Amino acid sequence: xxxxxxxxxxxxxxxxxxxxxxxxxxxxxxxxxxxxxxxxxxxxxxxxxxxxxxxxxxxxxxxxxxxxxxxxxxxxxxxx
Amino acid sequence: xxxxxxxxxxxxxxxxxxxxxxxxxxxxxxxxxxxxxxxxxxxxxxxxxxxxxxxxxxxxxxxxxxxxxxxxxxxxxxxx
Amino acid sequence: xxxxxxxxxxxxxxxxxxxxxxxxxxxxxxxxxxxxxxxxxxxxxxxxxxxxxxxxxxxxxxxxxxxxxxxxxxxxxxxx
Amino acid sequence: xxxxxxxxxxxxxxxxxxxxxxxxxxxxxxxxxxxxxxxxxxxxxxxxxxxxxxxxxxxxxxxxxxxxxxxxxxxxxxxx
Numbered sequence: 001x002x003x004x005x006x007x008x009x010x011x012x013x014x015x016x017x018x019x020x021x022x023x024x025x026x027x028x029x030x031x032x033x034x035x036x037x038x039x040x041x042x043x044x045x046x047x048x049x050x051x052x053x054x055x056x057x058x059x060x061x062x063x064x065x066x067x068x069x070x071x072x073x074x075x076x077x078x079x080x
Numbered sequence: 081x082x083x084x085x086x087x088x089x090x091x092x093x094x095x096x097x098x099x100x101x102x103x104x105x106x107x108x109x110x111x112x113x114x115x116x117x118x119x120x121x122x123x124x125x126x127x128x129x130x131x132x133x134x135x136x137x138x139x140x141x142x143x144x145x146x147x148x149x150x151x152x153x154x155x156x157x158x159x160x
Numbered sequence: 161x162x163x164x165x166x167x168x169x170x171x172x173x174x175x176x177x178x179x180x181x182x183x184x185x186x187x188x189x190x191x192x193x194x195x196x197x198x199x200x201x202x203x204x205x206x207x208x209x210x211x212x213x214x215x216x217x218x219x220x221x222x223x224x225x226x227x228x229x230x231x232x233x234x235x236x237x238x239x240x
Numbered sequence: 241x242x243x244x245x246x247x248x249x250x251x252x253x254x255x256x257x258x259x260x261x262x263x264x265x266x267x268x269x270x271x272x273x274x275x276x277x278x279x280x281x282x283x284x285x286x287x288x289x290x291x292x293x294x295x296x297x298x299x300x301x302x303x304x305x306x307x308x309x310x311x312x313x314x315x316x317x318x319x320x
Contacts, residue, residue: 139310157296
């Protein structure tokens with residue numbers, strides 16, 4: 001009886017352990033996936049910021065050229 | 081002897097189970113933290129896109145006004 | 161004879177004087193017309209310059225607003 | 241007496257004719273100067289309009305480039 005009881009306790013512990021280990025693997029897989037997504041998001045974010053920064057530099061160039069144009073109009077007006 | 085052996089096996093399983101459950105809790109905490117960060121990143125990204133969209137609409141307005149100004153200059157030139 | 165000759169000279173002078181006075185009137189009319197046109201041109205030129213100056217001020221305003229917009233985009237980029 | 245009178249009339253006519261011819265020359269000089277100035281003004285006006293037209297074409301180019309930039313920002317926003 002005592003041996004049976006021991007065996008039953010051992011089986012129960014073994015089952016619990018297997019379940020917990022399975023849960024562990026699922027959690028690790030989920031974590032790994034999330035970390036992958038975060039790295040991917042981070043790369044996208046950096047690429048986006050890089051593109052936006054390039055467009056801002058182009059915008060700066062255009063604003064500079066518009067300002068030169070405005071000055072040329074001003075000089076034309078003053079000279080006339 | 082057999083009883084001691086059983087007890088030893090039971091202790092070893094119990095220890096392993098506790099370790100695995102601890103690992104589980106740590107993984108769940110890490111997952112919860114990552115999910116929190118991802119939601120936070122997502123909210124920031126949406127706020128950023130919202131602000132960028134607003135600035136683009138303002139830019140559209142300025143481009144429209146500049147085009148009107150250009151047309152007014154053109155009409156002034158033609159009328160003179 | 162002498163009296164006839166005198167009369168003929170007087171007639172000739174009178175005719176020349178009339179022709180020259182007619183020419184004078186024509187020249188004065190032409191001058192008056194040109195002066196009128198120059199004043200009119202001058203008024204048009206001033207109105208044109210006034211309009212152009214107003215448009216340049218509007219352009220300045222738009223360039224200022226575009227620069228503010230560019231700065232807002234830059235701040236958005238830095239804050240993200 | 242009559243001869244003197246004739247001579248006096250002739251002198252008076254001759255004087256008037258000379259004055260009127262002088263006036264004529266002065267008017268013609270003034271006219272010529274005004275016509276010169278009008279042609280000069282006209283040339284300046286055409287040079288001014290030519291410069292203004294060139295600047296408007298540059299402005300058109302800048303507005304086109306700004307619109308392309310705006311579209312690139314819009315696409316960047318949509319793609320993100």
